[in-house]
Amino acid sequence: MAATLRTAIQGASNAAAVIVPSKPDPLTVSYEALVSEVASFQGKLAAIGISRGSPVSIAIVNSYEFIVSFLAASWQRGIAAPLNPAYKQGEFEFYIDDVKSAIILVPKGAYQAGSPAVKAAKKFNAAVAECYWDHAKGEVALDVKDLGQLKGKDTQPTLEPQPDDVALILHTR
Numbered sequence: 001m002a003a004t005l006r007t008a009i010q011g012a013s014n015a016a017a018v019i020v021p022s023k024p025d026p027l028t029v030s031y032e033a034l035v036s037e038v039a040s041f042q043g044k045l046a047a048i049g050i051s052r053g054s055p056v057s058i059a060i061v062n063s064y065e066f067i068v069s070f071l072a073a074s075w076q077r078g079i080a081a082p083l084n085p086a087y088k089q090g091e092f093e094f095y096i097d098d099v100k101s102a103i104i105l106v107p108k109g110a111y112q113a114g115s116p117a118v119k120a121a122k123k124f125n126a127a128v129a130e131c132y133w134d135h136a137k138g139e140v141a142l143d144v145k146d147l148g149q150l151k152g153k154d155t156q157p158t159l160e161p162q163p164d165d166v167a168l169i170l171h172t173r
Contacts, residue, residue: 002163005074009035020064027064034068037140041072042158044142048127049153050102052077055169057096057104057126059083059117065131068140069105074167077159078102081169085117092120099169101126102150108132111145118145125149 011017013032020027029037050056056073058080060066066082073080081099083092085107096104104121108130111118121128127148134141161167
């Protein structure tokens with residue numbers, strides 16, 4: 001079997017795959033729960049038109065939501081493009097334009113607050129969605145605020161990542 005980010009997630013179903021330190025209790029997620037959550041989020045991305053080669057910019061802090069959205073983008077054969085959520089608007093504009101982001105994922109409340117990432121996404125017609133842990137539903141939410149260039153795109157099937165897919169674009173300074 002060829003290696004992809006999907007095949008790399010292996011372990012006993014009830015073993016800890018992710019531990020996110022937090023107080024008073026750390027978040028511990030099993031391999032089974034992680035695979036299920038990533039697959040669910042992958043379906044949400046497919047439903048709004050994300051497919052092979054779609055750049056998915058992720059401007060959220062290192063968190064469980066980041067892990068899930070990053071893996072889901074790659075599983076959907078999209079290209080995860082993590083961005084520092086502390087960037088200024090001009091920096092977001094550069095990176096969103098450079099990779100031609102189809103969508104940018106931002107934290108809850110960023111859309112209404114008109115965050116620099118949201119303003120930059122709007123300038124380049126990238127879709128904007130808030131990504132956060134929804135306690136009521138017990139899942140990572142994909143709350144689409146603006147479909148941008150994805151408006152009118154058909155729902156895509158969920159895809160199987162391939163070994164030759166580009167899974168990540170990482171800008172460094």
